[in-house]
Amino acid sequence: MANGLHLDQVRILKDGAPLIEIDTHVAPGSVLTIMGPSGVGKSTLLSAIIGTLPPAFDLQGHVRLEGRDLLPLPPEDRCVGILFQDALLFPHLSVGANLAFGLAQGGTRAERRTQIDTALAEVGLEGFADRDPETLSGGQRARVALMRMLLSEPKALLLDEPFSGLDAALREQVRALVFDHANARALPVLMVTHDQEDADAAGGEVVRLG
Numbered sequence: 001m002a003n004g005l006h007l008d009q010v011r012i013l014k015d016g017a018p019l020i021e022i023d024t025h026v027a028p029g030s031v032l033t034i035m036g037p038s039g040v041g042k043s044t045l046l047s048a049i050i051g052t053l054p055p056a057f058d059l060q061g062h063v064r065l066e067g068r069d070l071l072p073l074p075p076e077d078r079c080v081g082i083l084f085q086d087a088l089l090f091p092h093l094s095v096g097a098n099l100a101f102g103l104a105q106g107g108t109r110a111e112r113r114t115q116i117d118t119a120l121a122e123v124g125l126e127g128f129a130d131r132d133p134e135t136l137s138g139g140q141r142a143r144v145a146l147m148r149m150l151l152s153e154p155k156a157l158l159l160d161e162p163f164s165g166l167d168a169a170l171r172e173q174v175r176a177l178v179f180d181h182a183n184a185r186a187l188p189v190l191m192v193t194h195d196q197e198d199a200d201a202a203g204g205e206v207v208r209l210g
């Protein structure tokens with residue numbers, strides 16, 4: 001079936017030697033969790049999907065998203081959103097300007113401002129548009145990073161240990177928020193984690209590499 005994210009016989013080689021092999025499908029609105037020891041190639045797999053595979057690696061197989069073959073496309077055309085462990089915001093820009101980076105070009109200034117305000121309200125951050133990212137808590141930064149990514153209207157979401165920098169209570173909250181938003185948009189989600197609780201909370205299939 002064309003829907004969702006397909007990794008068809010994907011093999012990644014490092015300096016010519018096989019590193020990982022994976023053949024799987026993530027349906028819209030579901031989460032596939034990838035676990036495995038450090039260095040096995042989990043982050044490398046995500047970089048292959050977003051189109052930033054370092055030159056030491058070779059990729060074989062196919063990655064398809066909603067029926068489109070991703071590998072020939074440049075990163076900016078792949079429509080894949082990613083969140084990392086550190087919710088990296090541009091420190092010299094306001095929260096609103098950070099969010100504007102996620103927005104497609106076009107629309108009036110007022111329309112863009114409305115989209116930004118609506119996104120902030122969706123995650124309980126009304127009135128935060130003019131704030132300096134440095135003044136936000138870890139959980140607030142994670143929310144802004146989530147909305148910046150979602151404003152770019154991705155068709156799939158990749159998560160690379162995105163909750164591991166947060167303390168336990170916050171981790172649970174942010175995790176639920178990310179999964180809820182992904183589910184509401186019927187996005188296929190591929191999550192890399194070391195944490196069994198993340199995998200349990202995701203509730204989907206778990207693939208163990210290595």
Ligand SMILES: Nc1ncnc2c1ncn2[C@@H]1O[C@H](COP(=O)(O)OP(=O)(O)OP(=O)(O)O)[C@@H](O)[C@H]1O
Nearest residue numbers: 014036037038039040041042043044045054055056
């Ligand atoms: N840019 C790079 N150039 C060459 N080798 C790299 C590069 N990035 C990572 N590696 C190597 O590729 C292998 C896979 O790394 P990767 O970061 O994908 O592992 P991982 O499973 O995500 O590990 P961790 O759980 O520690 O994050 C490791 O041996 C790593 O040292």
